Amino acid sequence: MDTKGILEIIQRNGKNRAGLIAILEEIQAEYAYLPEAALRLVAKETGRSLADVYGVATFYKAFSLKPKGRHCISVCLGTACHVRGAQKIVEEFSQELGIKPGETTPDNEVTLETVNCLGACALGPTVVADGRYFPHVCKNKVNGIIDAAVKGLEHYDEKTDGRIFPLEVSCPVCRKSLMSPDHHIDGRPSVSLEVSLDGRRDRLHFSSLYGSRTPASGSEIPPSSVSRFHCPHCRNEIPCFSDCLECGSPMAALYIREGVVWEICTRRGCPGHMLNLRHINLHRADEGK
Numbered sequence: 001m002d003t004k005g006i007l008e009i010i011q012r013n014g015k016n017r018a019g020l021i022a023i024l025e026e027i028q029a030e031y032a033y034l035p036e037a038a039l040r041l042v043a044k045e046t047g048r049s050l051a052d053v054y055g056v057a058t059f060y061k062a063f064s065l066k067p068k069g070r071h072c073i074s075v076c077l078g079t080a081c082h083v084r085g086a087q088k089i090v091e092e093f094s095q096e097l098g099i100k101p102g103e104t105t106p107d108n109e110v111t112l113e114t115v116n117c118l119g120a121c122a123l124g125p126t127v128v129a130d131g132r133y134f135p136h137v138c139k140n141k142v143n144g145i146i147d148a149a150v151k152g153l154e155h156y157d158e159k160t161d162g163r164i165f166p167l168e169v170s171c172p173v174c175r176k177s178l179m180s181p182d183h184h185i186d187g188r189p190s191v192s193l194e195v196s197l198d199g200r201r202d203r204l205h206f207s208s209l210y211g212s213r214t215p216a217s218g219s220e221i222p223p224s225s226v227s228r229f230h231c232p233h234c235r236n237e238i239p240c241f242s243d244c245l246e247c248g249s250p251m252a253a254l255y256i257r258e259g260v261v262w263e264i265c266t267r268r269g270c271p272g273h274m275l276n277l278r279h280i281n282l283h284r285a286d287e288g289k
């Protein structure tokens, strides 16, 4: 284990709870799991008990105490996906890869996992490979997903890749558009919000392409900080109804249409996002005018 490298990670991320999650994320990214020696070092250096660090490491699905393969495929077995045949999808992956859920192929290429809900129930059966969502998966798509994961999913083409699609969002309180035609990201109008942290307000722009990995821009909010999102029109805070599956931070719910929201993780740099079915009952800013 590279002790110096881990000490640098700890130094970079601070010692509060958000910092601890960021530390574990960086170690996980470096080693593809959390080695016991690294957890002991994190506990010692952050002044936390080993039980506390272990508790965080085992709470989030994104962390693993066992070495994982270079690519990770997660099949959702939540209720909505289950009733659409997700169990058969798991069996197909198991057969093609020659491993059971929770195992890694002998060449260390692919780890197969099952999860309880990926937050995209309307798109089920849903599979995530290396962080990329595959909707409406059927048995004959399984081989293609394995091939795509092994070849690498970092490069995508919006025109040919059905997992990437544009969204138009509004403020869930005043319903005014949050799209910014003057600030393009990924060749499209970006989503524009105000963010606040420790009394400081700033503007944030991010891609309106669902599934894009292009980083957000325009904000000085430091990486890994959890900020609050606000509508630039009515100034109300964008409400959060659930926590991010990747890091546990609150997810801000942007309005798409009645009963559908796009939830975005409020921690800077976290790729966590999901489409969700949710009826928002807020007192709208324009009511009574």
Ligand code: FES
Pocket (backbone or CB within 6 Å): 076, 077, 078, 079, 080, 081, 082, 116, 117, 118, 119, 120, 121, 122, 124, 126
């Ligand atoms: S049940 Fe599968 S994404 Fe929610």
